[in-house]
Amino acid sequence: MKHIFLTLGLLAVLLAACAAPDLNAPVPTYDTGIDPSTWAKIPAGEFLSGQEAEETLIDYDYEMMVTNVTTSQYTDYLTAALAAGRVKIGQFNGKKALVGYYPGDEFRGVKHEEKIAAGDWILVPLEDPASRFSFDGTKFAPQPGYENHPMTNVTWFGAWAYCGAQNGRLPTELEWEKAARGSMDDRPFPWGEEIAGQVANFYASRDPFEEMSTFGSRTSPVGFYNGQKYGSFQTASNISPYGLYDMAGNVWQWTGNVYEGMHYRFLRGGSKDTYDMDLRIWVRNNATPTYFSPGVGFRCAR
Amino acid sequence: MQFVKTRFNYLFNSTKGLILVAIAMIGLVTATWGMLSGPMAEMGVRDWLVKTLGMDLLQAEREGRIVILYHAIAMAVVAIETYIITSLLPMKPFFKMVINLLITAGYILTMIFGLGFAYFGHNWAFHGLYITGLSLIFFAGVLLCVALWPWDKEYGMPSSSALPRGGRELLPSRTGRGAGREGDYATFKGVNLERLAFFATAVTTVISALFGAVPGAYFGNGFEVFLAENIIRYPEKSVMEYSVIGHLHIMLALIAIMLTLIIGRWLDFKGIWQKIAMPLMILGTIVLNLGVWGVVTPLEPVAHMIIYVGATPSMLAALFLLIWSWNKLIRDGTAHLAKPSLGQKLAALVRDPLKFGPTWQMLFMNFTTSGIGIFMAVRLDEIFRVWPAREERIELTGHWHALSAIIATIILFYYGDMLGLKGKIRQLYGWSIIVFSDIALAAVTVFEMKRLFISEAEQQPLVNGLMLALDFGLGMLMVLLAVVLVWRLVDLFKPKGRWTEEQGQELSQEVVK
Numbered sequence: 001m002k003h004i005f006l007t008l009g010l011l012a013v014l015l016a017a018c019a020a021p022d023l024n025a026p027v028p029t030y031d032t033g034i035d036p037s038t039w040a041k042i043p044a045g046e047f048l049s050g051q052e053a054e055e056t057l058i059d060y061d062y063e064m065m066v067t068n069v070t071t072s073q074y075t076d077y078l079t080a081a082l083a084a085g086r087v088k089i090g091q092f093n094g095k096k097a098l099v100g101y102y103p104g105d106e107f108r109g110v111k112h113e114e115k116i117a118a119g120d121w122i123l124v125p126l127e128d129p130a131s132r133f134s135f136d137g138t139k140f141a142p143q144p145g146y147e148n149h150p151m152t153n154v155t156w157f158g159a160w161a162y163c164g165a166q167n168g169r170l171p172t173e174l175e176w177e178k179a180a181r182g183s184m185d186d187r188p189f190p191w192g193e194e195i196a197g198q199v200a201n202f203y204a205s206r207d208p209f210e211e212m213s214t215f216g217s218r219t220s221p222v223g224f225y226n227g228q229k230y231g232s233f234q235t236a237s238n239i240s241p242y243g244l245y246d247m248a249g250n251v252w253q254w255t256g257n258v259y260e261g262m263h264y265r266f267l268r269g270g271s272k273d274t275y276d277m278d279l280r281i282w283v284r285n286n287a288t289p290t291y292f293s294p295g296v297g298f299r300c301a302r
Numbered sequence: 303m304q305f306v307k308t309r310f311n312y313l314f315n316s317t318k319g320l321i322l323v324a325i326a327m328i329g330l331v332t333a334t335w336g337m338l339s340g341p342m343a344e345m346g347v348r349d350w351l352v353k354t355l356g357m358d359l360l361q362a363e364r365e366g367r368i369v370i371l372y373h374a375i376a377m378a379v380v381a382i383e384t385y386i387i388t389s390l391l392p393m394k395p396f397f398k399m400v401i402n403l404l405i406t407a408g409y410i411l412t413m414i415f416g417l418g419f420a421y422f423g424h425n426w427a428f429h430g431l432y433i434t435g436l437s438l439i440f441f442a443g444v445l446l447c448v449a450l451w452p453w454d455k456e457y458g459m460p461s462s463s464a465l466p467r468g469g470r471e472l473l474p475s476r477t478g479r480g481a482g483r484e485g486d487y488a489t490f491k492g493v494n495l496e497r498l499a500f501f502a503t504a505v506t507t508v509i510s511a512l513f514g515a516v517p518g519a520y521f522g523n524g525f526e527v528f529l530a531e532n533i534i535r536y537p538e539k540s541v542m543e544y545s546v547i548g549h550l551h552i553m554l555a556l557i558a559i560m561l562t563l564i565i566g567r568w569l570d571f572k573g574i575w576q577k578i579a580m581p582l583m584i585l586g587t588i589v590l591n592l593g594v595w596g597v598v599t600p601l602e603p604v605a606h607m608i609i610y611v612g613a614t615p616s617m618l619a620a621l622f623l624l625i626w627s628w629n630k631l632i633r634d635g636t637a638h639l640a641k642p643s644l645g646q647k648l649a650a651l652v653r654d655p656l657k658f659g660p661t662w663q664m665l666f667m668n669f670t671t672s673g674i675g676i677f678m679a680v681r682l683d684e685i686f687r688v689w690p691a692r693e694e695r696i697e698l699t700g701h702w703h704a705l706s707a708i709i710a711t712i713i714l715f716y717y718g719d720m721l722g723l724k725g726k727i728r729q730l731y732g733w734s735i736i737v738f739s740d741i742a743l744a745a746v747t748v749f750e751m752k753r754l755f756i757s758e759a760e761q762q763p764l765v766n767g768l769m770l771a772l773d774f775g776l777g778m779l780m781v782l783l784a785v786v787l788v789w790r791l792v793d794l795f796k797p798k799g800r801w802t803e804e805q806g807q808e809l810s811q812e813v814v815k
Contacts, residue, residue, distance in 0.1 A: 019763050051362050110537045130759030188361035204344040216762030261537040287690035294759050
């Protein structure tokens with residue numbers, strides 16, 4: 001009898017593990033009151049970069065978006081770019097994708113380096129069930145409830161193209177780091193020393209958007225962690241010293257550096273899918289520029 | 303006072319006592335520090351533990367803490383292997399005493415003061431004692447090499463060709479052999495090749511330790527720290543970074559190779575398979591090391607190829623041990639049957655989980671570690687380098703941890719035999735280790751490879767199931783270990799407990815006949 005219970009128990013666990021989660025489960029909607037179209041000014045000067053907090057100088061002023069680019073902002077851009085013929089429908093890995101032109105990178109033939117030639121590259125996939133937008137053939141629209149969430153499932157090329165269209169660019173890693181850390185100290189997180197579930201969206205952080213027993217983590221609206229109370233969930237502000245939100249958690253953010261001898265692009269900030277250690281300011285992730293994921297987004301600099 | 307003195311004498315002056323202390327220390331550290339990450343952290347246990355123990359965990363120092371934690375546990379494992387070697391192989395009593403003394407002081411200093419420094423505020427005297435501990439272990443390793451010198455005539459053997467037909471003589475016990483005949487073992491010009499394999503592994507381990515010590519001093523001087531898995535994709539790495547990467551790979555491999563030799567000695571590996579395996583093991587160990595050391599030289603571009611060339615004979619040697627061991631288990635278990643059926647042979651094979659377990663785990667390792675590693679190497683650019691670096695890191699750290707866990711379980715099989723477990727307890731202990739560890743290792747392997755068959759968006763239910771299996775397997779193993787340790791603790795309070803019998807026992811006397 002004991003064996004039967006044990007076997008049934010194991011089978012139940014396995015069956016539960018095989019059940020596909022509902023990717024379109026209803027999402028709570030909140031107005032955070034943070035305007036995603038605003039930019040923060042970061043003045044020229046020194047700051048402490050990296051884990052070892054080395055004094056580093058950025059000798060020019062620049063601006064960065066206060067939040068990640070939202071699904072609404074990005075779908076508006078795609079609709080306009082498609083209508084203007086700047087992007088087109090193509091293929092990536094045998095699946096329908098929106099593609100756009102990229103002038104290519106210098107190829108040095110270093111071990112593991114892959115050539116990024118001039119041509120059309122994938123901006124976003126068009127058939128991925130994890131995307132938070134819809135496409136009717138001419139117009140893109142955010143999935144209801146995700147309008148003010150960060151744009152995800154976007155490749156580095158997609159992020160690069162968007163920022164270019166805004167007369168901006170992707171921030172360099174150092175620009176990103178300075179914007180997140182400020183210039184006063186060597187804090188590990190944009191808001192300070194400690195991390196908790198009330199201040200950022202990370203894996204199993206118990207925010208209102210996740211359900212770990214089924215679909216797992218989901219993105220939160222940009223600027224969600226601003227000290228407001230949403231229902232019974234009290235947030236703490238995760239604003240950085242220069243006034244940027246979500247520089248740790250929610251989505252990994254593409255950065256703009258193209259390094260010699262490697263085709264990988266670097267991502268910063270950790271995401272809803274990573275443990276808190278990956279939210280530390282100096283942590284780097286990287287991926288091929290064609291990579292897209294429900295946990296990857298971006299913001300621009302200028 | 304006499305009560306404490308006799309127990310202390312057992313725990314720190316007998317092979318089985320020393321092994322018990324080291325296992326207990328590892329168990330304690332693993333159980334405690336295991337609460338700082340993964341599901342325990344998710345459930346809030348980490349925060350409770352940090353507050354309760356008064357840990358001081360700065361975010362910027364996480365990587366440094368992990369490096370010290372790895373060393374704290376690894377040094378205790380190295381100490382256990384050393385105790386086994388000094389008890390299993392013949393050597394001068396002076397060497398045995400000094401090596402055991404040094405390595406015991408070494409790993410205890412490393413563990414206590416290393417963890418004290420890393421997790422409880424930065425007392426630099428603690429750091430100095432941590433380094434002292436590592437240095438003592440290094441010196442114990444050098445002495446072990448001297449003690450194992452295979453060309454010492456006292457421990458040599460006549461070559462098999464010089465033996466009379468059939469080689470009837472029993473070897474003197476000081477050679478550390480079981481009941482085998484001289485002609486049963488690999489020799490070359492009078493040198494015992496098994497001892498030479500132990501010697502080669504010990505020497506290369508000591509040299510490979512330098513590949514960690516030198517960059518450790520270099521990066522420590524500037525207070526820089528990194529985990530190798532985080533820089534794996536950078537096209538340009540410094541010599542010191544390569545040295546660290548080489549060091550961590552080869553040390554784990556050498557611990558595994560040494561354990562394979564230990565298991566072979568415990569089971570009295572002999573015959574034709576042993577004669578082929580030992581030269582392969584020696585060759586493999588040396589070439590593997592040359593490849594790894596080569597990463598800090600201009601040979602770096604071909605170092606991986608040399609490593610593959612070295613790993614192949616080492617793995618073949620382990621395979622030959624497995625073939626011989628399984629044949630022996632089947633032969634011994636069916637000796638009373640005239641014509642055993644397949645079922646009877648299988649039953650004989652698995653009859654004693656403590657003797658079947660080590661080689662089974664070595665076979666299982668091919669699915670969780672070697673297979674994954676080779677698959678990754680072969681399909682690196684097509685599959686793994688298309689994934690983000692954090693996904694690749696899961697594979698890298700996952701298969702290192704799986705190998706470490708396999709090494710731990712193999713030690714536990716041997717330890718179960720040392721304890722003299724018999725009957726149902728032996729079955730329960732042995733099969734629990736096999737089943738629970740394999741559930742956990744299978745789960746972690748599927749977890750590592752999940753991106754091959756499931757997308758990020760759809761993975762959560764699978765991840766939940768795998769985590770449950772992983773935590774269940776590891777948790778039950780820890781419970782099993784805790785039961786054994788509590789039993790041994792209670793035994794220490796008995797005036798005529800098992801510890802009194804173990805005090806004078808040496809492992810060379812318990813080599814499987």
